[in-house]
Amino acid sequence: SAVISQKPSRDICQRGTSLTIQCQVDSQVTMMFWYRQQPGQSLTLIATANQGSEATYESGFVIDKFPISRPNLTFSTLTVSNMSPEDSSIYLCSVEEGIGAGGYTFGSGTRLTVV
Amino acid sequence: SQKIEQNSEALNIQEGKTATLTCNYTNYSPAYLQWYRQDPGRGPVFLLLIRENEKEKRKERLKVTFDTTLKQSLFHITASQPADSATYLCAVNDYKLSFGAGTTVTVRA
Numbered sequence: 001s002a003v004i005s006q007k008p009s010r011d012i013c014q015r016g017t018s019l020t021i022q023c024q025v026d027s028q029v030t031m032m033f034w035y036r037q038q039p040g041q042s043l044t045l046i047a048t049a050n051q052g053s054e055a056t057y058e059s060g061f062v063i064d065k066f067p068i069s070r071p072n073l074t075f076s077t078l079t080v081s082n083m084s085p086e087d088s089s090i091y092l093c094s095v096e097e098g099i100g101a102g103g104y105t106f107g108s109g110t111r112l113t114v115v
Numbered sequence: 116s117q118k119i120e121q122n123s124e125a126l127n128i129q130e131g132k133t134a135t136l137t138c139n140y141t142n143y144s145p146a147y148l149q150w151y152r153q154d155p156g157r158g159p160v161f162l163l164l165i166r167e168n169e170k171e172k173r174k175e176r177l178k179v180t181f182d183t184t185l186k187q188s189l190f191h192i193t194a195s196q197p198a199d200s201a202t203y204l205c206a207v208n209d210y211k212l213s214f215g216a217g218t219t220v221t222v223r224a
Contacts, residue, residue, distance in 0.1 A: 001161075006158075033211075033212070041216060042204065042214040042215060042216040042217055043159070043204070043214045044214075045211050045212065045213075048211070058211070092158050092159075094158075094212075097161070102161065102164070103149050103151070103161030103162075103164055104149075104159075104161060104206075104212060105161065106158030106159050106160070107158055108157055108158050109156070109157065109158045111156070
């Protein structure tokens with residue numbers, strides 16, 4: 001299965017600043033997915049990142065707040081912009097292991113605390 | 116989109132017993148349903164996938180059932196061990212992967 005390297009693993013940031021999270025996959029994948037997991041809650045899909053096109057955002061998430069880059073088939077970044085304490089969460093990237101076959105592989109997550 | 120509901124309370128069981136977790140979905144039956152394990156501070160790890168035409172799937176000490184009439188999946192950990200202590204997430208694939216809130220299992224030695 002794919003191996004995903006995600007960094008940073010954690011960060012503490014000042015409100016009003018931005019943080020960019022990186023995910024590197026050891027194989028080429030068409031789509032990469034970005035999730036948020038707020039404290040004590042489940043995972044919520046933020047957006048789907050396709051190489052060569054704009055990311056597709058879920059309801060409640062906008063590009064100005066969460067810009068995504070997908071420069072090639074193995075790499076993606078998610079930026080959390082103009083942060084507030086409400087953005088404190090774990091952010092995870094993910095790829096699908098074969099359509100309908102092997103589940104999804106997740107990065108280890110980025111624990112973001114905004115103060 | 117689907118609403119996924121899992122046991123809201125944590126499950127505490129004695130080592131060696133079977134843990135049974137429930138996942139209910141609200142809308143149409145998905146083509147397949149997945150179960151994940153998540154440890155504190157880590158990303159979810161894929162465990163099992165079951166398709167709508169499959170009644171049961173097994174992997175080592177894990178068993179998953181899928182009842183499209185009840186709109187429910189059951190996840191069993193047999194002969195449980197303290198190392199099985201984690202949060203278990205149910206997920207359904209519509210056009211995207213939708214997760215339940217998870218059930219935290221603690222296995223006492």
